[in-house]
Amino acid sequence: MTHENVIEMREITKIFGDFVANDKINLELRKGEIHALLGENGAGKSTLMNMLAGLLEPSSGEIKVNGKTVKLDSPSKAASLGIGMVHQHFMLVEAFTVAENIILGSEMTKNGVLDLKRAAQEIKELSEKYGLAVDPSAKVEDISVGAQQRAEILKTLYRGADILIFDEPTAVLTPAEIDELMQIMKNLVKEGKSIILITHKLDEIRAVSDRVTVIRRGKSIETVEIAGATNKDLAEMMVGRSVSFTTEKKAAQPKEIVLQIQDLVVHENRDIPAVKNLSLDVRAGEIVGIAGIDGNGQSELIQAITGLRKVKSGSVKIKGKEVAGLSPRKITEMQVSHVPEDRHRDGLVLEMSISENMALQTYYKEPLSKNGILNYNNIYSYARKLMEEFDVRAASEYVPAAALSGGNQQKAIIAREVDRNPDLLIVSQPTRGLDVGAIEYIHKRLIEERDKGKAVLLVSFELDEILNVSDRIAVIHDGKIQGIVTPAETNKQELGILMAGGKLKKGDANV
Numbered sequence: 001m002t003h004e005n006v007i008e009m010r011e012i013t014k015i016f017g018d019f020v021a022n023d024k025i026n027l028e029l030r031k032g033e034i035h036a037l038l039g040e041n042g043a044g045k046s047t048l049m050n051m052l053a054g055l056l057e058p059s060s061g062e063i064k065v066n067g068k069t070v071k072l073d074s075p076s077k078a079a080s081l082g083i084g085m086v087h088q089h090f091m092l093v094e095a096f097t098v099a100e101n102i103i104l105g106s107e108m109t110k111n112g113v114l115d116l117k118r119a120a121q122e123i124k125e126l127s128e129k130y131g132l133a134v135d136p137s138a139k140v141e142d143i144s145v146g147a148q149q150r151a152e153i154l155k156t157l158y159r160g161a162d163i164l165i166f167d168e169p170t171a172v173l174t175p176a177e178i179d180e181l182m183q184i185m186k187n188l189v190k191e192g193k194s195i196i197l198i199t200h201k202l203d204e205i206r207a208v209s210d211r212v213t214v215i216r217r218g219k220s221i222e223t224v225e226i227a228g229a230t231n232k233d234l235a236e237m238m239v240g241r242s243v244s245f246t247t248e249k250k251a252a253q254p255k256e257i258v259l260q261i262q263d264l265v266v267h268e269n270r271d272i273p274a275v276k277n278l279s280l281d282v283r284a285g286e287i288v289g290i291a292g293i294d295g296n297g298q299s300e301l302i303q304a305i306t307g308l309r310k311v312k313s314g315s316v317k318i319k320g321k322e323v324a325g326l327s328p329r330k331i332t333e334m335q336v337s338h339v340p341e342d343r344h345r346d347g348l349v350l351e352m353s354i355s356e357n358m359a360l361q362t363y364y365k366e367p368l369s370k371n372g373i374l375n376y377n378n379i380y381s382y383a384r385k386l387m388e389e390f391d392v393r394a395a396s397e398y399v400p401a402a403a404l405s406g407g408n409q410q411k412a413i414i415a416r417e418v419d420r421n422p423d424l425l426i427v428s429q430p431t432r433g434l435d436v437g438a439i440e441y442i443h444k445r446l447i448e449e450r451d452k453g454k455a456v457l458l459v460s461f462e463l464d465e466i467l468n469v470s471d472r473i474a475v476i477h478d479g480k481i482q483g484i485v486t487p488a489e490t491n492k493q494e495l496g497i498l499m500a501g502g503k504l505k506k507g508d509a510n511v
Ligand SMILES: Nc1ncnc2c1ncn2[C@@H]1O[C@H](COP(=O)(O)OP(=O)(O)O)[C@@H](O)[C@H]1O
Pocket: 016, 019, 021, 039, 040, 041, 042, 043, 044, 045, 046, 047, 048, 393, 394, 395, 403, 404, 405, 406
């Protein structure tokens, strides 16, 4: 069977300074296929796709669109050839409506004026045709992340895209939104569009893709049919070594209570209770996982423990000392480390260098500063040490945190927080959006910290992660602990019942 290639990328090389981000990469996209692009963080996926979208120009190599060699020297050139990209960080104007964002910068004019009525009609048709539910008159800042993404997709379609590139679209979505997106992608190819999908998640690749191209450290490794490859095959092509999906660990040796939460009540932003009389202990030498559906009080609970949100009533004790009402800095200084769920908002200062970010919690102490004067030599060498030890890949310790890929940003935060040698380590969604290699590494580090006698509290929406890493699992529902189970004696079905607010029946393993 012959296939019509809508895109052919031949021997594409991209060099930044003296760093080769893409090294003679080959990629072919067939008409009507969903083609996955798989690779670890920093492998060069976004760089390759940015060249297809006209945001970067190759240092060398050839790109053909519908069989013709082209020079994609601007996004509008790429758009005129039917190529549209849905970026990892949305490029929408928050204060504008969805419709305004879609129309902005495109050229639909009647006698030189923008025909708003016709535009609104076209947006409506597109959204119905592809199942892209979004209110065109809503302001972008008022809609969910999933809806913002649908607006981005509409924007590319409105500009006439036939070839759509999705750069890690599911990293920001909830499981239900991910299912919706997968359906939208299937609708798109059914209507003759062709898609390149960047994701690390092997299950997602399997659910929708026809073929997958694996790239590793800037080189294309292989293109295979998805049906003929196992997840283990793909993971190994991606990281270049054998990968285990379960983390080896010994039984926990829990010691004294480090974190003690009793009858805790915390309100959310609208002053409605989000955590409702919650009690939980975490001991030295154990990992307690909090499983639950997003929005059941997890965020407010962690914010209350770390001093970022007010405690309404009840108590939070760390090593026996009440911390309710203390400032985040005071709590941090009690040897508490926190890897926050939103790494861009709370974990890193993106415009500061990776070195400065590594020093964020300790810059005011020796050896990083003395008598109020920062010692940059010590800050840089400290950063180099952590980058080496935690496998943070970046061009240098001087680059801004914004230049790192998501996985490397996350490894940098974990390096900083773990290196402070905390007694209590709190981690929220530590592997969200990361690839298998980085996930495996982070899980190993968490277990090592446990084995050193730290108390670890892990919050995650990923049940595989919760089951793999935790020693005890506390399921949160509606601001309360619905049940506590152990991984050896439970399974996803049982966790699902508790997460939905159900009770385990007598005779179930843990009752
Ligand atoms: N504008 C740039 N200048 C210098 N280095 C860059 C630039 N963009 C990306 N890189 C580097 O190129 C490598 C590949 O990055 P990227 O394509 O974003 O990877 P991926 O999308 O696979 O995670 C990374 O090491 C990254 O730091």
